[in-house]
Amino acid sequence: MRRWLAVYAAAFFAFLHLPVITLAAFSFNRSRFTVWEGFSLDWYRAIARDPELMEGTWNSIAIALAASAISTAVGTGCAYGLWKRSSRVLTGSLYLSLVTPEIVMGISLLALFQWSFRWLHWQLGMHTVVLAHVAFSTAYVVIVVAARLRTVSPALEEAAMDLGATEWQAFRHVTLPALVPGIVAAALLALTVSFDDYVITSMVAGVDSQTLPMVIYAMARRGASPVINAISALITVFFGILILLSERVREP
Amino acid sequence: MAPILQLRSLVKEYPGHRALDDVSLSIDAGSFFSLLGPSGCGKTTTLRLIAGFEQPTAGEVLLNGEVVNHRQPYQRNVSTVFQSYALFPHLNARQNIEFGLRRRRATEIARRVRDVIELVSLAGKEDRRPAQLSGGERQRVALARSMVLEPDVLLLDEPLAALDPKLRQQMRLELKALQRRVGIAFLLVTHDQEEALSMSDRLAVMNAGRIEQTGSPEEVYLRPGTRFVAGFLGAVNWIDGIGVRPEATRIARAGGSGTHASRPAVVTGSVFLGDCVQVLASLASGEQAVAQVSRELAVFQPGDPVELYWHPADEITFPA
Amino acid sequence: MTLRRWFLLPAWVWAAGLFAAPLAIVLAYSLLTRGVYGGLAAPWTMENYRRLFDPLYGFILLRSLAMAAASTVLSLVLAFPAALFISRSGRRRNLYLQLVILPFWTSFLVRTYAWLFLLRDTGLVNTLLARLHLIREPLPLLYNDGAVLLGLVYGYLPFMVLPIYATLERLDPALVEAAADLGARPWATLWRVVVPLAAPGIRAGSVLVFIPCLGAYLTPDLLGGGRTVMVGNLVQNQFTTARDWPFGAAVSVVLMAIVTALVLLFLRREGDHLV
Numbered sequence: 001m002r003r004w005l006a007v008y009a010a011a012f013f014a015f016l017h018l019p020v021i022t023l024a025a026f027s028f029n030r031s032r033f034t035v036w037e038g039f040s041l042d043w044y045r046a047i048a049r050d051p052e053l054m055e056g057t058w059n060s061i062a063i064a065l066a067a068s069a070i071s072t073a074v075g076t077g078c079a080y081g082l083w084k085r086s087s088r089v090l091t092g093s094l095y096l097s098l099v100t101p102e103i104v105m106g107i108s109l110l111a112l113f114q115w116s117f118r119w120l121h122w123q124l125g126m127h128t129v130v131l132a133h134v135a136f137s138t139a140y141v142v143i144v145v146a147a148r149l150r151t152v153s154p155a156l157e158e159a160a161m162d163l164g165a166t167e168w169q170a171f172r173h174v175t176l177p178a179l180v181p182g183i184v185a186a187a188l189l190a191l192t193v194s195f196d197d198y199v200i201t202s203m204v205a206g207v208d209s210q211t212l213p214m215v216i217y218a219m220a221r222r223g224a225s226p227v228i229n230a231i232s233a234l235i236t237v238f239f240g241i242l243i244l245l246s247e248r249v250r251e252p
Numbered sequence: 253m254a255p256i257l258q259l260r261s262l263v264k265e266y267p268g269h270r271a272l273d274d275v276s277l278s279i280d281a282g283s284f285f286s287l288l289g290p291s292g293c294g295k296t297t298t299l300r301l302i303a304g305f306e307q308p309t310a311g312e313v314l315l316n317g318e319v320v321n322h323r324q325p326y327q328r329n330v331s332t333v334f335q336s337y338a339l340f341p342h343l344n345a346r347q348n349i350e351f352g353l354r355r356r357r358a359t360e361i362a363r364r365v366r367d368v369i370e371l372v373s374l375a376g377k378e379d380r381r382p383a384q385l386s387g388g389e390r391q392r393v394a395l396a397r398s399m400v401l402e403p404d405v406l407l408l409d410e411p412l413a414a415l416d417p418k419l420r421q422q423m424r425l426e427l428k429a430l431q432r433r434v435g436i437a438f439l440l441v442t443h444d445q446e447e448a449l450s451m452s453d454r455l456a457v458m459n460a461g462r463i464e465q466t467g468s469p470e471e472v473y474l475r476p477g478t479r480f481v482a483g484f485l486g487a488v489n490w491i492d493g494i495g496v497r498p499e500a501t502r503i504a505r506a507g508g509s510g511t512h513a514s515r516p517a518v519v520t521g522s523v524f525l526g527d528c529v530q531v532l533a534s535l536a537s538g539e540q541a542v543a544q545v546s547r548e549l550a551v552f553q554p555g556d557p558v559e560l561y562w563h564p565a566d567e568i569t570f571p572a
Numbered sequence: 573m574t575l576r577r578w579f580l581l582p583a584w585v586w587a588a589g590l591f592a593a594p595l596a597i598v599l600a601y602s603l604l605t606r607g608v609y610g611g612l613a614a615p616w617t618m619e620n621y622r623r624l625f626d627p628l629y630g631f632i633l634l635r636s637l638a639m640a641a642a643s644t645v646l647s648l649v650l651a652f653p654a655a656l657f658i659s660r661s662g663r664r665r666n667l668y669l670q671l672v673i674l675p676f677w678t679s680f681l682v683r684t685y686a687w688l689f690l691l692r693d694t695g696l697v698n699t700l701l702a703r704l705h706l707i708r709e710p711l712p713l714l715y716n717d718g719a720v721l722l723g724l725v726y727g728y729l730p731f732m733v734l735p736i737y738a739t740l741e742r743l744d745p746a747l748v749e750a751a752a753d754l755g756a757r758p759w760a761t762l763w764r765v766v767v768p769l770a771a772p773g774i775r776a777g778s779v780l781v782f783i784p785c786l787g788a789y790l791t792p793d794l795l796g797g798g799r800t801v802m803v804g805n806l807v808q809n810q811f812t813t814a815r816d817w818p819f820g821a822a823v824s825v826v827l828m829a830i831v832t833a834l835v836l837l838f839l840r841r842e843g844d845h846l847v
Contacts, residue, residue, distance in 0.1 A: 001758045001759075002660070005653060005656060005657045006657065008653050008657065009653070009654055009658075012650065012654045012657075013668075015726075016671070016672070016675055016726075016729065017671070017674070019683070019689075019690060020675075020678055022686070022690065023682070023686040023689050023690075026689070033694065033699070034694060034696045034699040035699060074582040074583055074585075074586055075583075077579035077581075077582055077583060078586075080576075080579050081576045081577075081579040081583065084576045087580070089587075090583060090584070090587060093587040093591050094587075096591075097591050099831055100828065100831065101786070101788075101789075101804060101828075102787065103789040103804040103807050103824075104598075104787065104807065104827060104828055106808075107807060107808075107811045107821070108594035108595050108597065108598045109590070109594050110811065111594060111597045111598050111817070112594040115597055134590065135586070142583075167575035167576075168575055171575060192677060195679075196679045196681060198680075198681050198790055199789050199790055199808075203808075203811065213679075216685070217681065221794070224688060224692060228689075229689065232682040232685060232686075235679050235682055236678050239677050239678055239679060240677070240678075243674070243677040303749075304753075305749055305752075305753075324757075325749070325752040326753070326754075326755045326757055330753075331754065332749075334749075336744070336746055338744065338749070338750035340747060340750075340751075341769070342769055342771075351751070351764075352754035352756075355754060355756045355757075355760055356755055398753075398754075401754065
């Protein structure tokens with residue numbers, strides 16, 4: 001049986017990874033057809049020449065940085081607060097936000113924003129996207145930081161306070177240093193999740209705040225193009241770097 | 253009568269370490285045999301080779317006269333009672349016990365299960381899951397589960413180790429009685445010499461992958477073949493190269509030993525054990541000795557000059 | 573105010589403002605009527621919920637449930653042997669785990685698009701089959717339920733592998749030995765001992781796959797080409813093209829209710845030991 005399992009496992013991993021590998025491989029194909037006609041970087045050059053793609057990329061980066069900064073701060077604070085004493089309502093909300101279908105989250109945020117436009121003179125734009133991203137990524141941050149907190153003994157802060165530290169000092173000098181790898185990992189996760197989001201972003205983005213996934217999606221619906229292969233390969237490499245960084249931080 | 257289990261020159265090697273080195277033994281059908289030794293001596297490895305969970309590097313395992321080296325565990329008519337009992341948590345006691353019978357598609361499963369439950373005194377508890385049973389009850393389920401298959405040999409891996417001391421004493425008697433009743437050969441692995449001595453018809457003492465001695469409990473205790481066996485089976489006083497067990501060591505005021513072998517010594521202290529007293533003495537050579545005597549005879553104070561004496565028949569010596 | 577309260581304040585703002593409030597607004601909208609130009613109008617009504625019983629929409633809901641169920645079963649069948657393999661792989665265990673987790677870190681959009689690339693009429697699969705002279709005309713592999721199913725299974729497969737692996741890894745190896753010792757051949761041991769004891773992991777994985785599949789939007793839209801309409805597509809459609817926000821809100825509320833019910837059921841069974 002062991003041999004069959006190994007054969008199956010090989011096929012399984014191939015199934016899991018070949019589609020993206022093939023996609024990336026054909027980004028170097030000279031022609032736009034799925035017949036290999038020679039190596040070329042044309043499609044990559046085409047990315048730089050496409051204003052929509054470039055704008056989408058910058059928007060995505062800006063939004064991801066802003067959103068992950070906010071959600072990391074909010075999420076870390078939340079994880080720490082819950083670690084000291086739990087709150088069923090808050091924990092329940094976090095979990096619920098994780099299982100909420102993306103489309104439901106998207107339309108509910110859209111509804112919120114539209115409703116708020118009656119009072120605040122806003123439009124859908126970069127800021128609404130950032131808020132939306134904070135909305136769905138906070139729970140991820142809490143989970144990662146909370147997992148890290150489980151390895152910290154509460155007795156440490158108590159010892160610090162016993163030695164004269166205030167609550168804040170205990171946090172700042174005892175718990176926070178231990179948390180840093182977890183916070184960084186959470187931030188990287190928030191970055192990834194934000195950068196990759198399509199469904200929620202598409203509901204709350206304005207005309208001037210098209211993100212990269214939105215641009216790619218529109219291109220894909222128009223018909224496949226090797227430019228998408230190329231940008232996909234770049235995204236995959238980018239995410240790969242993020243995960244490597246995350247692993248390095250977690251296990252220095 | 254042909255032995256039901258034979259091990260011929262078994263060798264088991266792991267990278268960098270030889271766990272078993274030329275182990276041979278022979279167990280008769282229906283007998284109670286123990287493998288005794290300190291942890292790491294290879295007794296559990298031997299058990300695993302017999303059960304079929306591992307293959308020997310060299311040598312043969314014979315069941316009922318047939319070489320079974322390459323047979324899978326489910327093809328061998330031996331059954332193992334694991335140290336942790338390994339009861340299936342998702343099945344209740346009855347289902348655990350039935351498990352092997354069902355795999356064989358045996359007949360009369362209900363009757364056989366009922367009979368074995370009676371045998372191990374688990375009646376009324378068969379619908380409970382392992383988590384709802386006490387340690388002793390779980391052990392009975394493990395025993396029943398294996399015995400109901402009527403194996404040629406029942407392998408028991410330190411079955412009493414997880415029980416508390418009082419229960420352990422009681423279980424020794426029960427296990428022995430059980431074995432007598434069912435007539436299946438039991439092979440018990442333990443590091444507890446009292447267990448091995450009290451339950452076995454024959455036993456083998458193992459050390460560092462080798463068998464040091466095989467024999468009846470009396471033989472092994474009273475006439476140990478090596479220093480290791482002597483020391484492992486019980487305490488020994490080594491006096492001038494001769495060994496004498498504390499319970500065979502008598503003590504008297506200087507000059508009062510008569511015709512027995514004796515040595516002069518000085519009392520250094522005593523330990524009260526409740527049913528007897530251990531008197532500690534120091535010999536002229538510097539060796540220490542312990543005499544185990546009844547309370548009435550323990551009237552010595554530290555510093556008293558005494559004679560330690562013993563019957564020559566109680567001497568433990570090894571051929572040159 | 574204690575430090576803890578300060579730290580939790582932003583989280584409460586998030587919970588109230590970015591989570592509860594939006595959902596509350598959706599709930600309110602679901603009880604309103606569609607305005608003439610697509611907006612909201614006065615009369616409070618239950619009409620939107622009544623419309624859900626219309627066979628057209630009921631069918632969409634049923635189809636979504638069926639798709640989600642099919643995806644769950646299929647990914648279970650595919651994931652179990654893989655999880656089993658990894659749990660028995662000894663020293664290489666971490667490597668294989670990384671290989672399973674890696675897709676998590678690849679863009680979901682990219683992974684879904686990869687199947688678009690492979691299955692199109694001029695995609696790699698058809699090109700290869702034509703080259704091998706196995707087909708004369710391209711097979712319509714895309715824009716149907718099968719493609720969506722494939723995309724869903726592919727997308728959420730790691731969610732099924734990991735919980736099952738976690739349960740299998742905790743399985744006492746003595747139990748497998750005991751089964752063999754008692755006469756069970758490898759298949760019997762698998763079905764009678766390993767699978768039953770993997771049940772908690774199977775349940776967790778099933779929930780983790782079923783729920784996202786039920787509310788899926790991207791996969792059916794991209795790989796189903798508008799022909800495979802699931803609940804997620806319906807909701808999106810109501811909020812954009814059809815401009816019937818109240819109805820879209822009602823569908824969302826129902827979807828959310830189903831998801832919440834499933835999670836509560838699961839938690840009650842397993843007990844909370846997640847964070």
